[in-house]
Amino acid sequence: MSSRKxxxxxxxxxxxxxxxxxxxxxxxxxxxxCNTKVSATKIxxxxxxxxxxxxxxxxxxxxxxxxxxxxxxxxxxxxxxLLRR
Amino acid sequence: xxxxxxxxKKRLASRFLKALEKIKYNMSPSPVSIEEKRRRHRAVRGAAxxxxxxxxxxxxxxxxxxxRKMRERKxxxxxxxxxxxxxxxxxxxxxxxxxxxxxxxxxxxETAHYIECLVAQVQIMREILHSSSSSSSTTL
Numbered sequence: 203m204s205s206r207k208x209x210x211x212x213x214x215x216x217x218x219x220x221x222x223x224x225x226x227x228x229x230x231x232x233x234x235x236c237n238t239k240v241s242a243t244k245i246x247x248x249x250x251x252x253x254x255x256x257x258x259x260x261x262x263x264x265x266x267x268x269x270x271x272x273x274x275x276x277x278x279x280x281x282x283x284l285l286r287r
Numbered sequence: 288x289x290x291x292x293x294x295x296k297k298r299l300a301s302r303f304l305k306a307l308e309k310i311k312y313n314m315s316p317s318p319v320s321i322e323e324k325r326r327r328h329r330a331v332r333g334a335a336x337x338x339x340x341x342x343x344x345x346x347x348x349x350x351x352x353x354x355r356k357m358r359e360r361k362x363x364x365x366x367x368x369x370x371x372x373x374x375x376x377x378x379x380x381x382x383x384x385x386x387x388x389x390x391x392x393x394x395x396x397e398t399a400h401y402i403e404c405l406v407a408q409v410q411i412m413r414e415i416l417h418s419s420s421s422s423s424s425t426t427l
Contacts, residue, residue, distance in 0.1 A: 222395060224399060225399055246375060249379060254382060256402070256409060263409065267416060280415070284414055284415065284418065
């Protein structure tokens with residue numbers, strides 16, 4: 203094949219669709235829905251929402267953890283136990 | 288009658304032909320999708336104006352205007368996804384760190400990994416909270 207296209211690797215619609223479909227099982231509630239029926243657009247939208255939700259969770263959990271640190275209730279045994287798992 | 292534009296025409300022709308060669312070289316073999324045909328059309332048209340502007344250079348206002356436009360487009364093209372807004376990934380690139388600079392393929396790959404990492408992080412934070420609050424007796 204003499205075409206330079208292999209090197210420029212312009213992504214195809216099929217490739218994008220495949221990659222988007224791969225995101226689907228990472229989303230919550232993905233197992234309760236028939237996989238073949240979800241559109242790529244919907245997956246993208248839900249992925250965005252999921253990521254925003256995760257960001258908010260990290261935010262909330264950080265708030266609670268920082269309060270916990272202030273109250274001095276995170277002891278080393280707890281942490282060591284968690285790390286051992 | 289002597290054509291005073293002959294050197295210009297020669298310059299135009301040589302630049303344009305070189306650009307056409309480049310387009311032809313980068314063409315994919317058949318079958319060619321409609322999108323490809325449209326892209327090729329745009330490329331040839333762009334090459335026409337580009338060779339006009341660069342042949343005349345900054346001597347005229349119209350060529351300066353064209354050269355300015357070409358430079359702006361070149362800068363926009365450096366963003367690897369500006370040329371590739373086909374897939375509505377613009378929302379996603381705002382939520383994934385570094386997304387604005389990624390091409391579509393990278394963005395989707397990175398998203399998958401980022402999600403897994405975030406989920407793990409959230410789990411860890413929850414576990415710490417949970418075990419700390421359950422092991423303490425005098426918290427308030």
